[in-house]
Each structure stands twice: as structure tokens, then as C-alpha cells.
Amino acid sequence: MARIAVLGLGAIGGVVAAELAALGRHEVVVCVREPLQRLSVQRPQGTLDLPMRALTDPAQATPVDWVLLCTKAHQTASVAPWLARLCAAGTRVAVLQNGIGHAQRVGPFIGDARVVPTIVYYNGERMAPDRMRLRPAGQYEMAVEDSADGRDFTALLDGSVMRLLQTDDLATLAWRKLLINAVANPVTALTLQRQAVFRRADIAALCLDILEEAASVGRADGAQLTADEPAAIMRTLLTYPPDAGTSMYFDRLTGRALEVEALTGAIVARGQELGVRTPLNGLLQTLLRAVSESAVA
Known part of the structure; x- marks a missing residue:
């Protein structure tokens, strides 16, 4: 069981948080501005509707094994208090953000934690704070490096509808x-x-x-x-x-x-x-x- 915090519950974060929670083998928490009790995701394979543990204040957070950073890239600095509480030496931070230079952008906020750059391909739509829609877009939902960290991230989602590509480029x-x-x-x-x-x-x-x-x-x-x-x-x-x-x-x-x-x-x-x-x-x-x-x- 991995302890996972999803930071940023928009179109991307909401979908991946629900997929991880639905597996039933991880301890998943979402970091949000407003309280929520459930999360619903419409997807071609059927709708997920499940309870979700949510934190609304960085002071409530403790270090986790994985942080999935799903905010917009320009919001990274604004969630620094969350990252400071969630990250420890053994934490890995999967950066599910647009653009290039993931490690350079996030590195200053995570101490000794490690960045795992992640490319997101799926199309998500936030229909309400607790309701998302997933549209697959292509052969894969995400891509990561073919490395130990990339393979471990892939394993987190094994059994979900998320298809991950591991690449050496x-x-x-x-x-x-x-x-x-x-x-x-x-x-x-x-x-x-x-x-x-x-x-x-x-x-x-x-x-x-x-x-x-x-x-x-x-x-x-x-x-x-x-x-x-x-x-x-x-x-x-x-x-x-x-x-x-x-x-x-x-x-x-x-x-x-x-x-x-x-x-x-x-x-x-x-x-x-x-x-x-x-x-x-x-x-x-x-x-x-x-x-x-x-x-x-």
C-alpha cells in the first residue's frame, strides 16, 4: 500500500485520484481548497463514484510516499506550503503538468524528494468540484521515463484504465x-x-x-x-x-x-x-x- 497525495483536484488530478482510489490498495488523500466527501468521474468504461479523504489545510498534511502534482504549472509556487508538508527524503513527486523543465520548476519546493516528470495525454473536464469527465486521447494516458521511478509510478496505476508508456526519450x-x-x-x-x-x-x-x-x-x-x-x-x-x-x-x-x-x-x-x-x-x-x-x- 502506497500513501499518495493528489495536489490539485482539477480535470487531471480528479481523474487520477479516482482511478488510484478505485484500486483499493492505496491510501489516497486529495489536497483541496474546499471540503468534499465523494468524487465522481465519468469515463467510457463506466462512472466511478467513491468516497474520498480530503485535506483543506497544509497543516493537516504529513509526509507521503508519492505526491501527484496536478496543479497548473504557474500555480506551483502557490502550493509550496503543501509540498513542504507532504515531502520527505523518500517522497517521489510525479509532476503531471504541461510544459518542459518539470524538475527545474518543482525542485526548489520539495527538498530532498525526487521529481518524476510525467506527460499527460488524456483529456479531462472538471464539471463540478467533485465531478470530472475522462476522455482518452490516443494510445496512452501518460508517459514516464523507463527508469526505476517511472516503473514504480506505472505500478501504482496497474489495474486501472490508465495506460502508461515508459520511454528512454x-x-x-x-x-x-x-x-x-x-x-x-x-x-x-x-x-x-x-x-x-x-x-x-x-x-x-x-x-x-x-x-x-x-x-x-x-x-x-x-x-x-x-x-x-x-x-x-x-x-x-x-x-x-x-x-x-x-x-x-x-x-x-x-x-x-x-x-x-x-x-x-x-x-x-x-x-x-x-x-x-x-x-x-x-x-x-x-x-x-x-x-x-x-x-x-
Whole structure:
């Protein structure tokens, strides 16, 4: 039995918390702002509806074996009090966040605990504080390094509907996921449309140009991206349900700040460091910042 704390009960955290709790072999606690007693997740295999232990104050927390950090990347510093209480020398922190540079972003807040970077592929939607919806998106729900920590994380979810890929090139997969986010999140947030917007020929053409630019940064950063990577990313996007949203789309609908710097901002910043021009991504960054800075939450 592993002691597991899920930090951030949004679309991603709610789904994985329910899957872990449903296995019945772990001690699972969720760290939330408001109390809750149950958690419900709609999924193709059937709805999970189960009791959930919740903590609402970092002072209630004690060290655990695993922390699943499921907040947005820009919220990492705000949960530092939780991380300080949950982490000890033997704790492993699976970072289920967008972007690249997971270890650099989270490392300053976890002391002697170890970071386990995790790429999330599944599409989750938070329908209420205690109710989520899971939509599979591709062959796997998550990817981790083919290492002892990665294999142990995979074992935590063994028997659930979560399919995990273990890879010896997580950096390339992280860039591929970032490329998806480079168009999926900004375009849906700025147009206030769900995935169906990518069926428009003019939007698809614009996305290809944005992706070509971002892929150039990824290659300069060492990612093994193919020459037709942008076209492959667009084909992947078109496999998603037309009515599926993105995290940035839902954040804009609810007036929350957007995850700009970990997505588009990461591409622009890395491009500047590597000497790769990113005018289109820079334009998106400026527009997204303007929207985010006007958010009410």
C-alpha cells in the first residue's frame, strides 16, 4: 500500500485520484481548497463514484510516499506550503503538468524528494468540484521515463484504465506534447471554441505555421522531431472529439489566469535562449497574456 497525495483536484488530478482510489490498495488523500466527501468521474468504461479523504489545510498534511502534482504549472509556487508538508527524503513527486523543465520548476519546493516528470495525454473536464469527465486521447494516458521511478509510478496505476508508456526519450515526447499544446490551448482559448475549430482550413493552415516555428525550437533543444512533425501533430488533433475542450479554454470560460508561460511562453523563451526566432508564438504569447491579466480568478 502506497500513501499518495493528489495536489490539485482539477480535470487531471480528479481523474487520477479516482482511478488510484478505485484500486483499493492505496491510501489516497486529495489536497483541496474546499471540503468534499465523494468524487465522481465519468469515463467510457463506466462512472466511478467513491468516497474520498480530503485535506483543506497544509497543516493537516504529513509526509507521503508519492505526491501527484496536478496543479497548473504557474500555480506551483502557490502550493509550496503543501509540498513542504507532504515531502520527505523518500517522497517521489510525479509532476503531471504541461510544459518542459518539470524538475527545474518543482525542485526548489520539495527538498530532498525526487521529481518524476510525467506527460499527460488524456483529456479531462472538471464539471463540478467533485465531478470530472475522462476522455482518452490516443494510445496512452501518460508517459514516464523507463527508469526505476517511472516503473514504480506505472505500478501504482496497474489495474486501472490508465495506460502508461515508459520511454528512454522523455524529452522528445515532452516537446511533442508541448507542440500539441502550442496550438490546442491558445487557439481554443482565443477563439472560445472547442476542438471543432481545428476542422477549419484557415485555422489548420495557421496552426501548421505556428508548429513549424515551435518545432524548430524543439530541434535546437535536442528533441528528435521529424521533418513532418507539424503535420503529424495536426493529424493527432483531428482525432480528438470535436466537443472536447482544453485546460486553457476552460480557464478562460471561468475567468481564471491562463497557463501562458509554461506553454507558449516556454517556446518563446527557449527560442530566445537558442537563437531561434518565434514571431508567431510571440504574437500568441502577447494576446494570451492580455487575456490572462484581465482574469478575475
